[in-house]
Amino acid sequence: MDFQLKTLTVARAAAEKSDVLIVLVGSAPLASKDPLSVQIAAARKAGDLPDKAGKLLSLYRPEDVAANRVVLAAIGDGQPASVRSGVIAAVNAAKAQSPKRVVLAFAQDAAPAAVASAVTAAADASYVYTATKSKAEPRTIRQLIVGVADAAAVGAAFEQARATVEGIEFAKEWGNRPANHATPTMLAEAAKGLGKLPGIKCEVLGPKEVDKLGMGAFAAVAQGSAEPLRFIVLRYQGGPKDQAPVVLVGKGITFDTGGVSLKPAAEMDEMKFDMCGAASVLGTFRALAGIQPAINVVGLIPSCENMNDGRAIKPGDVVTSMSGQTIEILNTDAEGRLILCDALTYAKRFDPAAVIDIATLTGACVVALGGVRSGLFSSDDALATALEAAGETSQDRCWRLPLDDEYAEGLKTNFADVANVAGRAGGAITAAKFLQRFTADFAWAHLDIAGTAWKSGAAKGSTGRPVGLLVSYLTRRAQDGAAAADSAKAKAGAERKNEGKGESKAAARKARSVR
Numbered sequence: 001m002d003f004q005l006k007t008l009t010v011a012r013a014a015a016e017k018s019d020v021l022i023v024l025v026g027s028a029p030l031a032s033k034d035p036l037s038v039q040i041a042a043a044r045k046a047g048d049l050p051d052k053a054g055k056l057l058s059l060y061r062p063e064d065v066a067a068n069r070v071v072l073a074a075i076g077d078g079q080p081a082s083v084r085s086g087v088i089a090a091v092n093a094a095k096a097q098s099p100k101r102v103v104l105a106f107a108q109d110a111a112p113a114a115v116a117s118a119v120t121a122a123a124d125a126s127y128v129y130t131a132t133k134s135k136a137e138p139r140t141i142r143q144l145i146v147g148v149a150d151a152a153a154v155g156a157a158f159e160q161a162r163a164t165v166e167g168i169e170f171a172k173e174w175g176n177r178p179a180n181h182a183t184p185t186m187l188a189e190a191a192k193g194l195g196k197l198p199g200i201k202c203e204v205l206g207p208k209e210v211d212k213l214g215m216g217a218f219a220a221v222a223q224g225s226a227e228p229l230r231f232i233v234l235r236y237q238g239g240p241k242d243q244a245p246v247v248l249v250g251k252g253i254t255f256d257t258g259g260v261s262l263k264p265a266a267e268m269d270e271m272k273f274d275m276c277g278a279a280s281v282l283g284t285f286r287a288l289a290g291i292q293p294a295i296n297v298v299g300l301i302p303s304c305e306n307m308n309d310g311r312a313i314k315p316g317d318v319v320t321s322m323s324g325q326t327i328e329i330l331n332t333d334a335e336g337r338l339i340l341c342d343a344l345t346y347a348k349r350f351d352p353a354a355v356i357d358i359a360t361l362t363g364a365c366v367v368a369l370g371g372v373r374s375g376l377f378s379s380d381d382a383l384a385t386a387l388e389a390a391g392e393t394s395q396d397r398c399w400r401l402p403l404d405d406e407y408a409e410g411l412k413t414n415f416a417d418v419a420n421v422a423g424r425a426g427g428a429i430t431a432a433k434f435l436q437r438f439t440a441d442f443a444w445a446h447l448d449i450a451g452t453a454w455k456s457g458a459a460k461g462s463t464g465r466p467v468g469l470l471v472s473y474l475t476r477r478a479q480d481g482a483a484a485a486d487s488a489k490a491k492a493g494a495e496r497k498n499e500g501k502g503e504s505k506a507a508a509r510k511a512r513s514v515r
Contacts, residue, residue, distance in 0.1 A: 001126065001141055003119055003165070005158045008105050008147030010037045014065045016145065019099030021067040022090045024118070025107045026078040027051040032107075035064045040072060040107065049074055053082035054089040069097060078108065080117035080395055087118050091125035091141075098140040105147030112157030115148060117395065119161035120168070120468065127169060129176045129461060160291055164394075164471045167287030168464035171279040175454060175462025179255035179272045184230040184303035187252060187275065190282060191232045191301065197289035199238055205231040215302075215342035217321040221335045222304035224259060224312025231343075234281070234299035236288045238478070244353035245296035246474060249343045251336045251359035252278030252303030259306050259332030260314050267456070274336070276453035276462060277358040278303055283467040284474070291471070293478035298350050302339040306332070318416045322346065323438055328416035336361050337420060337434050344438040354383050354443045356473075357435065358466065359450075364427030366451040373399040374466055375448035377432035383443045390473035396466050398447060401429055408433040 006016075011034035013021060023040065030037045039062060043049040049057045053076040061068050073090035076082040087104070094102060104118060122144055130136035148154055174182055174190060188204040195202030210219055210231050222229035232252070235245075253274040257263060263271065278301040285299055313319070317329045319338070322345040327338065336359050347355045365375040374391075376398040378384035384400050391397040407429045410422025418437060422430035432446050452465045 001123060001139065002143040003158075003162045004143065004145050005151045005155060006145055006147050007149065007151040008103075009149070010034055010040075010105060010107050013103055013105035013147045016066060016103045016147070018067045018101045018103040018145070019069070020094040020097060020102050021065060021070045022087075022094060022102060022104045023070065023072050023107050024075045024083065024086055024090075024104065025049065025072055026075050028078070028108050030107055036062065036070075037107070043072065051076050054085040056089055056093055058093065067103065069094070078110065078114055080113045083114045083117040084121040084395060087121035088125045091122050095126065095140070100140060101143045101145070102141050103145045103147060106149070110148050110154065112154045113393065115146060115154040116157045116161035118146060119158060120165055123165040123169065127172060129173070131173065131177055132181055160471075160475060163287045163290030164468055166290055167283035167285075167471060168467045170286040171276070171283030171464040171467050172462040174279040174282060175273055175276045175464070177272070179305070182254050182272065182275065183227050184252065184254055184305070185228065187254060187278060187301070187303050188230040188232055191234055194234065194282060194285050194289070197286070199236050199292060200285055200289055201235045201237070203233040205233070213322060213346070214320070215322045215346070216319045217327055217338040218302050218304070218342040220313050220317070220319040220329070221306055221338050224309050225305035225307040226309075227254070227305050229302070229304035232299070232301035232303060234285050234301075236285060236297040238288070238292060239294050239296045239481070243296050243481075245298045245350055246477065247298045247300060247347040247350055247352040247355045248281045248284060248470065249300045249340060249347060249355065249357040250278035250281035251275065251340055251357070251361065252301045253336060253339070254303060254305055256306045256333070256335065257308055259308060259312055259335060261331045261333040262308070263333060270454065270456065270460075273454040273462060274360050275303065276360050276449060279462065280358050280449070280453075280465070280467050280470065283464060284470045287467065287471045288474070291475060293475050294482055295474055295478035297474060298347070298352070300343045300347060302343045304339065306335045321438070325418060325437065326416040328413045328419045330413075330419050331421045334421045334431070337431055340435060341438045344435065344444075348441050352442050354380070354445070355439065356387070356445045356447065356470070358447045358470070360453050361448045362428045362431045362450055364424070364431075365448040368401070368428055369399055369451055371451045371455065373397045374452045374469070375428050376400045376445065377403055377429070377448070378445035379403065379436060379439060380443035380445065383445050386477070387445055387447075387469065387473055390476060391466075391469045393476070394468035394472040396468035396472070398466070398469065401432070403429065403432060403436060
């Protein structure tokens with residue numbers, strides 16, 4: 001979808017040619033006296049358009065409006081969450097008319113975050129999956145004009161949101177594809193395609209390279225499938241060469257039967273979504289290519305299937321991870337942590353500033369948090385705080401859960417250094433405790449997206465989360481780094497200036513003494 005940003009008052013938005021005009025109306029009074037604004041004010045006064053975000057009022061061919069249809073959408077206090085509610089409701093209503101060109105205008109001043117929220121919400125509400133349909137009906141909205149009081153004031157936020165949408169939809173696309181259309185090899189080809197974008201490089205390792213690295217846990221999961229594993233390494237270079245990168249690690253199980261510990265048949269088709277962590281890393285890199293922030297990022301994706309055949313791992317098998325730690329596999333359906341632990345060990349070679357793994361890891365996290373917030377675990381308070389803030393900014397929220405040492409007691413075993421499961425109680429936490437064993441050398445966070453990566457039922461499909469959170473975190477980190485660099489540069493300049501003044505004074509004193 002083509003997004004454009006324009007400076008538009010309500011009157012100018014009414015004159016803009018479009019199939020549908022959506023006007024976002026906050027609870028503040030309207031200052032304009034043009035015909036449409038007067039009509040909006042009258043509707044609010046009569047109670048036909050309540051202030052509650054998401055409430056709608058549709059108008060057909062109102063006077064002095066170029067569009068045949070107008071949708072008035074309440075956005076309440078105008079905060080990003082309220083704007084999202086209003087935009088999703090309005091776009092869903094407008095879709096019924098199959099519009100091609102839509103104008104979405106704010107009736108009052110809009111903050112940059114509100115504009116960004118409108119862009120991502122409009123894209124989310126209009127997204128359509130088509131890749132494997134013989135008679136696909138793509139989204140009808142081809143162009144969306146976002147109208148604001150001052151386009152220049154919100155331009156940066158708009159551009160970042162537009163790039164973020166590209167990343168979210170890239171993640172949705174690969175998350176939604178059936179497993180036979182998204183094998184590890186196909187996922188690697190998608191990553192290679194990203195490697196052609198500005199600032200991004202891609203390397204793909206196969207079974208021989210993985211064996212040579214000693215990734216015994218990853219290889220063990222893959223050995224039950226006819227599809228060869230792939231280990232994908234993406235690099236985005238936006239900062240100085242000596243800047244330590246942030247490493248993103250995405251779980252890439254392209255289909256999960258559970259292995260010998262077989263899953264129930266009901267809803268097993270949804271296990272194609274078990275690679276949504278990997279998809280979110282791909283989507284984040286797609287967004288980085290568009291935003292070009294001053295930061296270095298590495299993406300690691302261990303990708304394979306968890307299948308059953310004569311070579312598949314069995315409960316009780318012991319494997320040796322890349323770190324040298326041995327693991328007793330008590331449940332073959334706890335395979336995600338096995339492929340992630342080797343990727344986390346591999347991340348150490350980049351001397352990272354931080355490592356964040358993203359995985360549809362546990363059903364226990366779904367029980368704990370549902371589909372609203374992703375689970376967040378971290379050994380570093382500053383990193384956890386930054387990720388929580390990024391989640392709030394992007395409305396891709398997370399919730400921090402504990403990592404007390406006592407939770408690791410259940411991972412003890414008589415036959416290896418660690419077991420891969422610790423029973424049902426606190427399952428999301430014990431899974432994180434398993435991963436933590438492989439992260440002692442860097443600041444680390446784990447995002448369990450099992451409840452947020454996709455939706456079931458009539459709305460079944462990938463959500464593209466947590467691309468929004470990750471992009472918000474990385475761009476904020478880049479901005480903070482640039483601000484710190486500017487501050488250091490200014491401080492150094494002031495020190496040089498003061499040194500120069502000191503030298504001048506000393507020279508003057510020397511000249512006086514000579515005289």
